[in-house]
Amino acid sequence: MARVELNQITKGFQNQTVVKGVNLVIPDGSFTVLVGPSGCGKSTTLRMIAGLESVTSGEIQIGDQVVNQLPPGKRDVAMVFQNYALYPTMNVYDNIAYGLRNRGTSKKDCKILVEEIAEIVGLTPYLKRKPSQLSGGQRQRVALARAMVKKPKVFLMDEPLSNLDAKLRNQMRVELTSLHKQLGSTFIYVTHDQVEAMTMGDQIVVMSEGNIMQVAAPMDLYQEPENLFVAQFIGSPAMNIIPSENDSQTLWGFRPEKALIMSDAVTTVSTNEMITLRGSIVSREILGADSLYYVETGKGRVVVKMDTDQTVELQTSVQVCVPYSHIYEFDRDSGNRVQRREGKPAPTLAGGMV
Amino acid sequence: MRKAVAAPQISGISNPTKQQVRAGVTQAWMERLRPYLYVAPALTFFFLFFLFPIAYVIYLSFFDWTLLNLEEMDWVGFENYSALLAESDFHQVLWNSLVYTVSTVVLGILLSFLLALWLNKKAKVYGVIQAAVFSPHIISLVSVAMLWMWLMDPQYGLLNALLEMVGLPGYTWLAETKSAMISLILVSIWKGVGYNTLVFIAGMQSIPRDIYEAADLDQSPWWRTLTRITIPMLSPTLFFLLVINTVSSFQVFDTIYVMTQGGPINSTNMLVFYIYEQGMDFYNGGAASAASVILLGLVGILTFLHFRVMGKRVHYQ
Structure with missing residues (x-):
């Protein structure tokens, strides 16, 4: 177990800087998720922690030790790769035992450790099989077992679930979280999937273009985004962004589930309490329990998420109302959050919907 | 319909x-x-x-016949074979073929593998070296043979000149029974190493990089990475090269024809050249046919053995 600290880490490839001075503290025992769109530098950051990529400048610390000059094998980290990276010519047992043997663990101890881990991840019946004879989920378990058996201080995972089908992915998500609780080690997990990030991480690091945009716990990230990027990246569908009413320097944002659709006929509620956008519904997506309404308004197209029970016909003229308390204000140029609008508390709108 | x-x-x-x-x-x-x-x-x-x-x-091969008179063909059954197998010259030919094949295949593949390990890198200079190593492959074998005869000339040859420069005595190369075979093996390896290296490099590049990264994280020392990961992953490549190199070594002809004519004293005479000699120089069609069948049988048996013995150890993705 160890905390990981990145001090002013940069990484350049030829004439391109992909990680631009990242400062980050990953607490001991945390499940930290690096999330961001592809090319944001999250995988490179992870690979630098692993030692698979050299650091252009800055310092990486694992525990109390600066590891910049240490080879990957000496950093006491284990990694689970996106494509599993199992040794195709070795059977499951040898795949798991390989790292132990290289450390000089005796054959007898190897056997005990491998069998113990195989039992935990449910691979015992498959120890003699080659990776090519296993399903995707089983390979994933071998990759996990191979990492776990070394009892590393830090687990690094590079999009480990992206090659699994949706059902298995959900299952593995739960298993990984409980594994983390069980082991208590530090997990650093890279993904581009915000659902994975939100459900698994206890600390989420949102990255964009080689910079860290925000580091926060999942709900803080969702409720208090520090900038436009985070506001739009976290949450599905993304936050609606519209020009603000009186200041051309700022933009307003609101979450689709915080807006209400009201009939055009209803008299507008006090503008002191909420903003009102007039428009008409252009399309609708039914997700199951919820539906998404796309409303073309004078300030652009916005999305409203509503309970599917409350249907609104297409092409209807409506007003979209958002309480001021749910409006986020951002600076137009920097994208940084300005403040949270403190309007009067929104009144309960019983029966206010169409 | x-x-x-x-x-x-x-x-x-x-x-x-x-x-x-x-x-x-x-x-x-x-x-x-x-x-x-x-x-x-x-x-x-x-x-x-x-x-x-x-x-x-x-x-x-079951007839006694000569290329000079194709009308007269006498059925002799297995006599051509028994005559061949009784002849000490033919024993020598078989032995020569074996020595030549084993040496060129083993040394050639080993050298190519080492070269491929060295050249399988990204920098431009390795590409240039790779191209240079490959170039003998595209030169006609006859030209290669002529070139090496000149290089190996005991008096005017470049090789002996180089040896003398560093104070070593000149070598007899093609002129003596022992060295002639070594010279032919050398030429064959030189000619084939480029192709083998290229195939090895292609094989190495198809091994996913993340497997090596996983090995790095597993603290795998380089020799264990080589023996436990690289070589097993290259086994299909190795197998392929082994088969085609064995077959082509058994069929060596051009270099013998140009450089030694099977001599001195039959020391570099090998199966295909022997067949050619029997047929085209001595017009002995029966012996030539029988020797061809023996060659066919040997190559067939060797290929079969490769598949049986090696085939099981080859790992295909």
Whole structure:
């Protein structure tokens, strides 16, 4: 177990800087998720922690030790790769035992450790099989077992679930979280999937273009985004962004589930309490329990998420109302959050919907 | 024809007429014949130029005949074979072929593998070296042979000049029984190493990089990465090279013809050259045919053994 600290880490490839001075503290025992769109530098950051990529400048610390000059094998980290990276010519047992043997663990101890881990991840019946004879989920378990058996201080995972089908992915998500609780080690997990990030991480690091945009716990990230990027990246569908009413320097944002659709006929509620956008519904997506309404308004197209029970016909003229308390204000140029609008508390709108 | 069959199926009430039944039978036949018609051109080619010559040379090997008089062919059964196998020259030829094949294949593949390990890197300079190593492969074997004869000339040759420069005595190269074989092996390796290296490099590049990264994280020392990961992953490549190198070494002819003519004292005479000698120099068709069949059998057995022994250890993704 160890905390990981990145001090002013940069990484350049030829004439391109992909990680631009990242400062980050990953607490001991945390499940930290690096999330961001592809090319944001999250995988490179992870690979630098692993030692698979050299650091252009800055310092990486694992525990109390600066590891910049240490080879990957000496950093006491284990990694689970996106494509599993199992040794195709070795059977499951040898795949798991390989790292132990290289450390000089005796054959007898190897056997005990491998069998113990195989039992935990449910691979015992498959120890003699080659990776090519296993399903995707089983390979994933071998990759996990191979990492776990070394009892590393830090687990690094590079999009480990992206090659699994949706059902298995959900299952593995739960298993990984409980594994983390069980082991208590530090997990650093890279993904581009915000659902994975939100459900698994206890600390989420949102990255964009080689910079860290925000580091926060999942709900803080969702409720208090520090900038436009985070506001739009976290949450599905993304936050609606519209020009603000009186200041051309700022933009307003609101979450689709915080807006209400009201009939055009209803008299507008006090503008002191909420903003009102007039428009008409252009399309609708039914997700199951919820539906998404796309409303073309004078300030652009916005999305409203509503309970599917409350249907609104297409092409209807409506007003979209958002309480001021749910409006986020951002600076137009920097994208940084300005403040949270403190309007009067929104009144309960019983029966206010169409 | 299709219509004739389709009609009763559509109506589905009346029984098919005799004519329709006959049309149906013809169509079934056509369906069965169709695939054979598609492969017929290739099959014809294969029979004419591969199977027939093999069968014919086996047939010819049972006769005593000479290229000078093709009308007189006496059936002698296995006499050509027993004569060959009793002849000490032929024993020498077989032994030479074996020594040559084993040496070129083992040394050639080993050298290529080491070169590939060295050259399998990204920098431009390795590409240049790779191209240089590959270049002998595209030169005609006769030119290669001529070039090496000149290099190996005991008096004016560049090799001996180099040896003298560093104070070593000149070498006899092609002029003596012991060194002539070594010289031929050297030329063959030089000619083949580029191709083998290229195939090895291609094989190495198809090994996913993240497997090596996983090995790095597993603290795998380089020699263990080599023996436990690289070589097993390259086993299909290795197997392929082993088979084609063995077969082509057994068939060596050009270099012998140009450089040594099988000499001195039969020391570099090998199967294909021996067959050529028997047929074209001594006009002994029977012996040449029998020796060809023996060559065919040997190469066949070796290939079979490769597949049986090596095949099991080869890992295919």
